[in-house]
Amino acid sequence: MKNVKKLFVLTLAAAGFVGCSTTTTCPDTDGKKADVRPTPAAVVSRPAYSTLGLEQKIQRITEELRVIGVAMQKYSWDHEGKFPPRLSHLVTKGYLPASALVSSADPTGGKEGGVPDAYSEWGQAKETDEPGCSYLYEFSEAVCEWDWKSYLGGKPSLSDIDTNRDGKVTWAEAKSWQLAHGDTTQQPSNRAYSKNRFPIVRCYWLDYPNAGANPESRCTVNLSVDLQTVFVSKPWWEKDTP
Numbered sequence: 001m002k003n004v005k006k007l008f009v010l011t012l013a014a015a016g017f018v019g020c021s022t023t024t025t026c027p028d029t030d031g032k033k034a035d036v037r038p039t040p041a042a043v044v045s046r047p048a049y050s051t052l053g054l055e056q057k058i059q060r061i062t063e064e065l066r067v068i069g070v071a072m073q074k075y076s077w078d079h080e081g082k083f084p085p086r087l088s089h090l091v092t093k094g095y096l097p098a099s100a101l102v103s104s105a106d107p108t109g110g111k112e113g114g115v116p117d118a119y120s121e122w123g124q125a126k127e128t129d130e131p132g133c134s135y136l137y138e139f140s141e142a143v144c145e146w147d148w149k150s151y152l153g154g155k156p157s158l159s160d161i162d163t164n165r166d167g168k169v170t171w172a173e174a175k176s177w178q179l180a181h182g183d184t185t186q187q188p189s190n191r192a193y194s195k196n197r198f199p200i201v202r203c204y205w206l207d208y209p210n211a212g213a214n215p216e217s218r219c220t221v222n223l224s225v226d227l228q229t230v231f232v233s234k235p236w237w238e239k240d241t242p
Helices: 002-015 055-076 088-091 120-128 169-179
Strands: 199-203 219-225 230-232
Touching: 055 088, 055 199, 055 219, 055 230
Parallel strands: none
Antiparallel strands: 199 219, 219 230
16 A cells, blocks of 8 residues: 555656646636636547556546546536536536546446445445446435444534435535544544545546455545545545545
């Protein structure tokens, strides 16, 4: 895991990673919206993902996540700062081509959803799966099937988290609370997370299929909720984040 993180730091340094790619424009300095359009992959043949080294694999997934991040930023600008209820909305609303939701690291073409079947203990994330999508979307409109009551910081009640008052807690509502109030993994006390270290879109396919047999290969590449930062962690990112 340490070697993966070192490689990731080197990858970002070599790429000059500053949050905006050379194929898109950042917001204007006066705060106005810039013209940001998701850029499809160049129409050139690229090496197959399986032939890449670890550092190159991380870089490939990073590039794919950055395209999603740009599309989400544009969506947010157009929808009063809100995130899409599902990643597929970026496709149906014209912010991304459908192919952008299938990672080159995913040999199933999105058939297994955001979390590979090899991660058997992560079956609780199935509710967030979307057809033809390789990524786990943490801010999904899907109803939580994990134990948020005992996990979230401050021990919130249903009424604390249920912002739309429909009597249910979605991933988006639970994750918004976790971002602002922390969780029980933090010591000495619960506290808010930094946006650049809190994932919103996650790719579990970095070292598939080795992750099924080798827990040390279980690393995810994550787009942060700031929609710019990408970082590598283990599946339980809360326990792996400084």
